[in-house]
Amino acid sequence: MTQTLKGLSRRALLQRATAASATFVVGTGFLAAPDAAWAIETTALKPETMATLVQMARDIYPHDQIGDEHYVTAVKGYDTTEAAEGIEAGIAKLNAAAQAAGHDSYLGMGWERDRVDVLRGMEDDPFFQQIRGGLVTGLYNNKAVWPIFGYEGESFSKGGYIDRGFNDINWI
């Protein structure tokens, strides 16, 4: 997703990594998919924080058919100096809750149900609501995900559906 990291092979990416899990490869100032399908450089947030945020986003609105890159797109706007302090604090709180539940960290919890339990526990927290509320548009108003749901978006330029199946249902 960024020019400097995009061309790297999986092998090269892993060589630059400081940590890797089944979900993410985390390096100094970057976060990437284990298969190097996408990578993002972080400037204000710690890469580990971004990784946790991406996992949190998926746990809030889990769609198994949607790749991590779209969740990254939905939350990468928080990687700013203005937002970073609040996000770091929120993720620290999330990790503290995970540790209180007997885990190393939020990302260290292997089962979605355990992570969701932690999220349920902080559902009324302004940080949770900030992330959830932002995802409503950050995730679902991304035109790149619309085809995954079958949604066709704009239709005026194609002449509407008068000749393109507005009444093509055949099973009712």
Added chain:
Amino acid sequence: MSAPFDLNDDSVVVVIGTGAGGGVVASELAKKGVSVVALEAGGRHLPEDFVNDEWDSFGQLAWLDARTTSGDWRVAKDFSGLPAWIVKSVGGTTQHWAGASLRFQDHEWKALSTYGAVEGATLLDWPIDAAEMAPWYAKAEDKLQVTRTNGRPGLPGNNNYSVFEAGAKAMGYSDVHTGRMAIASDEGSDRITCQQTGFCFQGCKWGAKWSAGYHEIPEGEATGNLEVRPQAHVARILHNDAGKVTGVEYFDADGNLQMQKARLVCLAGNSFESPRLLLNSASSMFPNGLANSADHVGRHYMRHMTGSVYAVFDQPVKFWRGTTMAGIITDESRHDPSRGFVGGYEMETLALGLPFMAAFLDPGAWGREFTSALDQYENMAGMWLVGEDMPQATNRVTLNTDVQDQWGLPVPNVHFDDHPNDIAMRNHAYAQGQAIYDAVGATRTFPTPPYPSTHNLGTNRMSENPEDGVVNKWGQTHDIANLFISDGSQFTTGAAENPTLTIVALAIRQADHIAGEMAAGNL
């Protein structure tokens, strides 16, 4: 083409707001030779400006000025600063509306007489009835080119309608069809007929749907008697020592305060802004606000009993294709207290795009229960439920002096608590809506809570007796002879039907009355 009038010209009628009420009353007066200045808070957006994109369009058209909420309605929690989804534009909410154009049923003009007193409700009979309104409804239907009236054909049904109709018939409902819609269906129309594009809520880019913004207002402007001033936000209505309205103060597009003199004022800012303006116009002569001697301004706020039912099937529906509101079942709109509530409700198909479905299906919800529903978006069908809600004196628009808008004016606070009759009706409607989809094989159904209100009614209600309301049967305020209310805030009760056709019919009738009285020298 459109006549510019001088700020000091006190012969003009000033119309505040250019939606279904104000746009029509302004244009109708202009066609009768009356000089009109229409002040519109929003800008001018024509079909070529509209966008087939839900959030972009929302940013373009929605009224987003600060408002606050209170009460037990879920909107106050989920959308606390957005009590209504209505429009700030020349043409008002007729830019956004779906187009459903239904007459009241005869008995709905006489809610108190028909239903009897309901505890906690401030029901009242309208001072007008079905016979009085019939000719005005006919004029409104022709103006809007309403389908299935006066020989115009119905629209073809889309996929969402096919599911809805099959479910309705399986349930034994008899009155189901593709609606009475202000969308051109007749090849002989001077408008482009419906192209089944979807995005009716985002403004019809074909101009197939009637809007005051691009149909009514230009007709009025063509007479040379109507000047529309967009981006003119009215701050106060002024009066003289005799208690007559003399003009209005407004902030122009550059933020400068202007004063337009007026012979008569028609107020049509919708059920939030109209009472707000009357309250913000308080003076030493009218300390409680204009037209408020009986303390009804802002009260009896109604928003219709609403809700939605969405359903998932095991095969695709693609319900976003075609007319957004593509059909109606009217069987439940009757008054039948055996169902456990007074009044009735309509069921009308509705579709949302993916972005709005995510926002509105179950606001605040998250996790797999929610996302597994959206995963089936392509296989969804949907309907909207709209019925008569009970007027209550405590459901009201007041001034929130703690919050000011961009002009430094107190914003409206909208307080709403559901009446037990509203809740009973909504629960009945949810059950029937879910049963309709279950009857044709739904695998999952969703009783979806009300959205921010689109039907906002009753805050300057019409009454026979001055002590019971704000305006008389002409929409003329009981207190001030040259101040009229021309929007849905004059509704005495809400009826089950989408209100626009009635607002338009009342506006045509009001313009006829005002022009006649002016010609006779009475106004």
